[in-house]
Amino acid sequence: MSSKLSKDFYTIDAVALAKNILGKILVRKFEDGTTLKFKITEVEAYCGEDDLACHASKGRTKRTEIMYHEGGKVYVYLIYGMYWMLNVVSGKENEPQAVLIRGLENISGPGRVGKALKLDRSFYGEDLLQSERIWIEKTLDSAENLKINTSTRIGIEYSGDIWSKKPWRFYL
DNA sequence: TGCACGATCTCG
DNA sequence: GAGATCGTGCAT
Numbered sequence: 001m002s003s004k005l006s007k008d009f010y011t012i013d014a015v016a017l018a019k020n021i022l023g024k025i026l027v028r029k030f031e032d033g034t035t036l037k038f039k040i041t042e043v044e045a046y047c048g049e050d051d052l053a054c055h056a057s058k059g060r061t062k063r064t065e066i067m068y069h070e071g072g073k074v075y076v077y078l079i080y081g082m083y084w085m086l087n088v089v090s091g092k093e094n095e096p097q098a099v100l101i102r103g104l105e106n107i108s109g110p111g112r113v114g115k116a117l118k119l120d121r122s123f124y125g126e127d128l129l130q131s132e133r134i135w136i137e138k139t140l141d142s143a144e145n146l147k148i149n150t151s152t153r154i155g156i157e158y159s160g161d162i163w164s165k166k167p168w169r170f171y172l
Numbered sequence: 173t174g175c176a177c178g179a180t181c182t183c184g
Numbered sequence: 185g186a187g188a189t190c191g192t193g194c195a196t
Contacts, residue, residue: 085179
């Protein structure tokens with residue numbers, strides 16, 4: 001009875017995916033068999049090399065490599081030496097875009113998301129379409145009664161006014 | 173080979 | 185409002 005989201009869901013551009021992914025269910029299955037499900041409540045879109053707030057603006061490196069892949073992969077990275085950020089790669093191949101999962105139901109703040117999901121380096125490049133430990137499911141009820149709020153992205157002042165003021169943060 | 177810094181959180 | 189804490193990119 002899997003209702004995993006299909007590949008088509010992820011291969012659109014990051015801003016569209018960010019809005020669509022709100023309200024969906026993030027599923028995490030731990031090694032001991034415990035399964036946790038969280039509704040996704042807050043996301044941000046990072047769009048390509050031109051977006052100075054996006055890590056891909058540095059070009060294709062070992063770190064950003066995964067963003068150049070087709071949508072549906074996981075991009076995780078360590079920030080401030082202690083928090084794992086969870087991102088979902090979006091777009092088509094060679095379109096380095098990703099959606100940062102900033103908040104889940106009852107869990108606010110991207111650092112706490114990574115902690116709750118027990119993320120680590122091994123999740124880099126994980127395939128959301130095939131993984132047995134992390135994936136995203138459709139909601140059962142009619143999804144579109146959601147009120148989506150928009151604002152600017154967090155913590156990226158360094159990228160300058162043009163990019164830091166893009167309304168690419170979405171939350172319920 | 174070394175160094176400055178960041179898509180954050182918690183505590184005071 | 186500062187510190188924790190370390191991988192990454194970029195300058196030597």
